[in-house]
Amino acid sequence: MSAPRFIGSEIYRASPFGPRHPLAIPRVSTVTDLARALGWLPGGAYVTSPRARPAALTSFHTPEYVAALLAAEAEGAVTEAVRVRHGLGTLSNPVHGLMFRRPATSAGGALLAAEMVRAGGVVMVPGAGTHHAFADRAGGFCYLNDPVLALLHLRRLGLRRLAYVDIDAHHCDGVAAAFEGDRDLLLISVHEEDRWPRTGALGDEGGGTHLNLPVPRGFNDTEMAAVRDGVILPGLEAFQPEAVIVQCGADAVEEDPLSRLALSNNAHVAAVLAIGAQTDRLIVTGGGGYNPWSVARCWTRVWGALTGQQAPERLEGAARAVLEGLVWPGRSAGRNPPAAWSRTLADPPREGPIRAEVAARIAVVRDRLPGLRQRVWG
Structure with missing residues (x-):
């Protein structure tokens, strides 16, 4: 198996978004710079990302x-008709030059x-993870649904049984709709x-193969470990996918302004490594995350863990300079x-x-695992 890419x-x-937009912060570029500095x-x-051609996007959109x-x-600009039909030109999905x-x-x-994981391997794509776009409509800061496009491409490459694990603070409505009823x-x-x-919702089974676990405010590392070991890993074990995509949204970290969860980036690292241990084909994407420091630190740590690196106790030199150079417009914490x-x-x-x-919600989902196995394998 090749080294992670x-x-x-x-x-x-x-920075094409206006200063008040939650995505008006550096994210992927900071992860790249920080990983290089380390x-x-x-x-x-x-690997430099290619740009998908319009024809490739119509496999879903x-x-x-x-x-x-x-x-x-x-x-x-967009017309009012386009705004209403396609969700373009809204506060969440504004018109901009990119x-x-x-x-x-x-x-x-x-x-x-x-394509890179078809024969086995690990790839991280921090710019991907836009899980709110629908086939005919933008939503939730997402213009295209790259997780769906990747899953469909894995199918075209001959991999049938797939898993998508999403630990973003926001539910993956676009992905769920795309694969409703897909066994x-x-x-x-x-x-x-x-x-x-x-x-x-907890009871939304997506036709039988969706495990949804809404969690309360203040969701902590211990609770995430219980979900990981009680739901995510047993679910993957029951399903036996040929490839897994993990959407690793950093907005579940405590400092994020758009959620009220209380995870540390340790939880993300532990989840990704545990999931990766169960598959020979792993794609890790970014996703939500609206505090530039917590996004950079989380996704860089995840990349480091995938490549066997140990996070230093203290950052110095170029790595520290990358983070000290960040700005967060309009937020007091940024000042x-x-x-x-x-x-x-x-x-x-x-x-x-x-x-x-x-604990009760974990138990509800765990009780579904035997039925999931039976529906999948007959």
């Missing part, structure tokens, strides 16, 4: 939507990752309850960030009790 692009250095991204590991996205970027090329690059990276796709989503888009955000990579553990409501 990292797919990135210089396009992520541009010596974790040698030239052979880094409608031709009308792709055409509307291209036209909106070229013209710098609104096709940037997500098409993320999609191209996800498609390339599928050969296991979807596991751990997300904050009563958080937009307010889908992925006076805690020193630990620039001087450390690993968060302190955020452990706590396993609350009764979390």
Whole structure:
């Protein structure tokens, strides 16, 4: 099996979103710079993402939507009819000068990752993970659904039984809709309850192979470990997928402004490594994450763990300079960030009790695993 690969692009250095948009922060570019400063991204590991062609996007998205996205970027505006039908030109999904090329690059990276793991391997694509887009509509900061595109491409490459694990704070509504009733796709989503888009209820089985686990505010590392060992890993064991995509949204980390979960980045690392131990074909994407320091530290740690690196206790030199150079417009924490955000990579553990409501929900999902196995294998 080849060494893990990292797919990135210089396009992520541009900041096309307005200053008030949650994505008006550096994310993928900082992960790339930080990994390089730590010596974790040698030239052979880094792969420049291609841009997906419009025809490749229509394996999931409608031709009308792709055409509307291209036209909106070229013209710098949308009509009211396009806004209503396709969700373009909204506060969440504004018109900007890279609104096709940037997500098409993320999609191209996800498609390339599928090809790279076909024979076995690990690929991280931090620019991918846009799980809210639908076939004919943008949503939730997502213009194209690169996880769906990658899963469909894995199918075209001959891999039938696939798993998608999503630990973003927000439910993966676009992916769930795309694979509703698909017996050969296991979807596991751990997300904050009563958080937009307010889908992925505990009882939503997606036709039989979706394991949704909404969790309460304050969800901690100990509870995540219980979910990992009680739901995610047994679910994968029951399903036996040929490849796994993990959407590793950093918005579940405590410092994120758009959720109220309380994980440390240790939880993300532990989850990705445990999942990776159960498959020979692993794709790890980014996703949500709206605090530039917590995103950079989380995804860089995940990449380091995938490549066998140990996070240093204290950052110095070029690595520290990368984090000290970050800005966070419009946020008080951005004006006076805690020193630990620039001087450390690993968060302190955020452990706590396993609350009764979390234990009960784990039990509900675990009780479904024998039925999942029976439905899958007959």
